[in-house]
Amino acid sequence: MARWKELPGGLDPVVVEFVGRLRRLKDGSGLSLPRLAARTGYSASSWERYLNGRLLPPAAAVEALAAVTGADTARLLALHGAAADSWHRDRSADGTDPDAAPDHGPPPTTVAPSPVQRPVTRLRLYLTAAGAAVAGAVIAGVTVAAVDGQTSAASAHPVAVARPITYACTYVRKAGSWYAGNSDTRSDALEVDMSGPEVAELQCLLQRAGISPGGVDGNFGPLTESAVITAQKRYHLDIDGQVGPRTWAALRG
Known part of the structure; x- marks a missing residue:
């Protein structure tokens, strides 16, 4: 039986149980990681990340493991x-999941409170709400006065509003390779x-190959990962859902 590394701290108990189930299936099969990869x-390297809790495997990998080990596929997929x-x-x-962002651009920057700030008493919540109400009333009064006395000045100095980043696919063939106008990289690692x-460039190239990544928003989420896996199968590359020089070369070729 393999001597497994300790799982990363902070994993949800459901994820810990799922990874533990994968480890037991791998151990019970008697297969080494290279043999498991071949089967x-x-x-x-992908299985090493999956079995050490560093990356959640795609459903297709879970089905493949169930087929190899004789596990109950439906139950394993439910887990x-x-x-x-x-x-x-x-x-x-935590503000790091690309799927939580809108489709029109990358997720907004969020600042998580430090661990010592997380516990908030009910009294503090009341005081904060009361303070916010008072401040809101003061600001509203000042705003009304400013609008009444300085309408022309406000119209002369409009407030700038930041626009979300949008991406487009402008395909150009250069030196035998395809480019979509977002990045010229041929080697940047993406996951x-x-x-x-760079992710938007990847999504454009996947679309050009007839493989939908779920849109071109510059966010590498599960749909883009699934599209990368489909491309890697088509071009007979290592199937890990990650992008490196060989996947770039196949998509740009």
Whole structure:
């Protein structure tokens, strides 16, 4: 039986139970990681991340493991679904889950309170609400006075409103490779929970290949991961749902 590493701290108990189930199935099969990779079609490095709680496996990998080990596929997928809900809910609460962001751009920056600030007493909540109400009344009064006396000045100096980042796919063929106008990278490593123009470039190239990533929003979520896995299967690459030089080369070719 493998001597497993301790799982990362902070994982939801549902995720811990799911990963523990995967470990027991792997141990019971007697397969090494390379042999498990060969039998399931997912790389050994991917299984190392899945079995150590660093990345949640896609449903297709869970089905492949069930087929190899003879496990109950429906039950294992049910556990996977519960773990996925907890996994993405935790990241959404931390402001790091791309699926929690709107489709028109990357998620807004959020600042989580420090651990010592999390416990808030009911009295503090009341005091905060009362203070906010008083401050709101004062601000409202000042605003009305300002509008009454300085309407022309306000209209002369409008407040600038930041616009969300949007991405487009403008395909150009250069030196035998396709580019979509968001990034020229051919080697940047991308994986789930990342965002930016490189992810938008990836999504455009997936669309050009006829594989839908669920939209071009610059966020690497589960739909984009599923599209990457489909592309890796099509181009006979290592199937891990992550993007490196070989996946870039296949999509740009």
